[in-house]
Amino acid sequence: MKKGLFIDGKEVVSTNTYAVIQPHTEDEIARVADATEQEMQKAIDHAYEAFEEMKALTANERAEILYKAADLLEENKEDFSRVIALEACKPITAARGEIDRSVQTLRFSGEEAKHIAGEYIPLDAAKGGEGRDAYTIHEPIGVVGAITPFNFPLNLVVHKVGPALASGNTIIVKPAEQTPLTSLKLAELFTKAGLPDGAFNVVPGEGPKLGKVMLDDPRVQKISFTGSPQVGKLIKSQAGLKRVTLELGSNSALYVDASVKDSLEQVAEKAVTGAFIYNGQVCISTQRIYVHEDVFEGFKQSFVEKTNKVTFGDPLDDKTMVTSLINRKSQERILSWIDEAIENGATLLTGGERKASGILPTVLTGIQTSDKVSCQEIFGPVVVLQPVENHEEALRMMNESDFGLNAGVFTNNLQQALKIAHGLDVGQVLVNDVPTTRFDHMPYGGVKDSGYGHEGIKYAIKEMTRLKMISLNYRF
Incomplete structure (x- = not known):
């Protein structure tokens, strides 16, 4: 199969492919178009x-x-x-879940399109404003200009496309090199939904050269990027x-308090899913x-038992939860980080083995805070368990990170929950949920190295529009 660019409402054949x-x-x-700088310029x-028509x-x-696009996507769910399962190597059940979320995201976008409103300003509150x-x-x-990652090749694209179109903008998507097919299909779907030609363009290819064209062209008014902190900082500069x-990286933390001792099995079940869903290749994966x-040993035993029941397999198999990573390079990096932690005194409780192009779900304890599996974003099926004396120590350790996206707390103590929520240096706090929790209409943005600005439909629209004031002098 060969796929070109998608520009001005149609597929455009490119000389170069990858x-x-x-x-x-x-x-x-x-084989997909490997766009040139000139082709990106054409898309712009x-x-x-x-834009005039939009x-x-x-x-x-x-x-x-947007509603029509949501309906078409729902009709073409399988x-x-x-496509997502194949190009992103995402387990098919998780891929179906991504479609469901994307349909919802498009519908949220349609709803918000009707609620982009300003406010009345009483100028007579100032002297001379009568x-x-x-x-x-x-x-x-x-x-x-949208630059999107491989791990959610549909929903993270929709989180940029939906608000942009809802607010009357046009958009150019530069998808991750590994996962361009989903974006191209989405652009075709929007054309069928009646979107004006040229309002949604997809330009696959190398990120650095194509991103530079968007950064250099003054007609591109905004860049929305999801990816690594290193690239994000470069873009901002x-x-x-x-x-x-x-929207950048994270090493999301979770605290489990002794007050939930009667619910440890349930908490462990949620935490295993939060750690290993889609191989841990999620920005807010529980790491x-x-x-x-007081409850560490019981939680650890339950967590490891449930981890050992996680199914590794073909992404097209409905039973699969963990499969191969996005590439061999990721596999080698993660294995080296696991080895480093063990050399520094960590205990491997389960996993740590390569399988196909992936890694079996891995649990470590006794790590050093300087170990990469703890202080950096592992973006793989690896989680670390650490006992703490109390919630104050947990809060301190959770904040000992260069990242600050999502964090979770399981506790039955309301006062404790609020103290931790207010004390955490993150963008979102989930009480009695794992940090790997996101609803598509909620505000979503990080602090520190986790990002700048917000997504979530209503909040993204604010960042894709300009505020204008209009004054009427009725005494003139």
């Missing part, structure tokens, strides 16, 4: 031209397009799920006066678990 590989079998599943040209659409017209009514409106900013949203010393 192979998209299914990570589990390492078979080639498609068409997006800029289409911003002229009514809120209802934009909403109807087709999209299979006889004036004023109000604010939110206007679309223009062309949005080069963006100038463009708006920037950066560090701090457990009150």
Whole structure:
């Protein structure tokens, strides 16, 4: 199968192509356009031209397009799920879940398109402001450049496309090199939903060269990036006066308090899912678990038992929860980090073995805070368990991180829950949930090296619009 670029409402054949590989079998599943700088420039040209038509659409017209796209996606759920399972090596059950979330995200976008509203400003509150009514409106900013990751090749794209189109902007998606097929299918789907040509373009290829074109072109008014902190910092340093949203890494922490001792089995079940869903290749994957010393042994035993029941297999098998990683390079990096922790005195409770292009679910304890499996984002099926004396020690250790995206707390003590929630240096705190929890309409953004700005439909729209005030002098 060969796939080109998607520009101005149609597929465009490119001279250069590259192979998209299914990570589990390492078979080639498609050849996709490897876009040039000139082809990215062409996409920007068409997006800029289409902006006039997009911003002229009514809120209802934009909403109807998004609703129609959601319906079409729902109708084609199995087709999209299979593509995600193949190119992202995502277990098919998780891929289906991603489709369901993406449908919901598009519908949230349609709803928010109808609620982009300003406010009334009483100018007569100021001396000399008598006889004036004023109000604010939110206007679309223009062309949005989106650079998206491999791990959620549909929903994280939709989280940029939905708000951009809902607010009347146009968008260019530069998908991850490993997972371009889903974005290309989504663009075709939007054309069928009635989106104006040029409003949604997809340009696959190398991130550094194509991203630079978007950064250098003044017609691209905003860059929305999801990926590594290193690349995110580079983008921010080069963006100038463009708006920037950066969704970066994390090593999400969870605290399990002694007050939930009667629910340890349930908490362990949730924590295992939070740690190993989609191989741990999730920005908010549960990576560090701090457990009150009074219940540590019981939690550890339950957690390891449940981990050993996690099924490793083919991503197209409904029973699979963990499968091959996105590439061999990730496999080697994670194994080296596990070895480093063990050399530094950590205990391997289970896993730590390579299988196919992946790693069996791995649990470590007795780690050093300087071990990479703890202080960096592992982005793999590895979790560390550590006992703590009390919630104060847990809070201190949870905050000992360069990241700050999501954190979770399991406790039946309300006062303790609020103290921890207020004390955590993160963007989102989930009480009695694992940090690997996200609902698509909630605000989502990190602090420290985890990011800059917010996603979540309503909140992303605010960052994709400009505020304008209009004053009416009725005494003139």
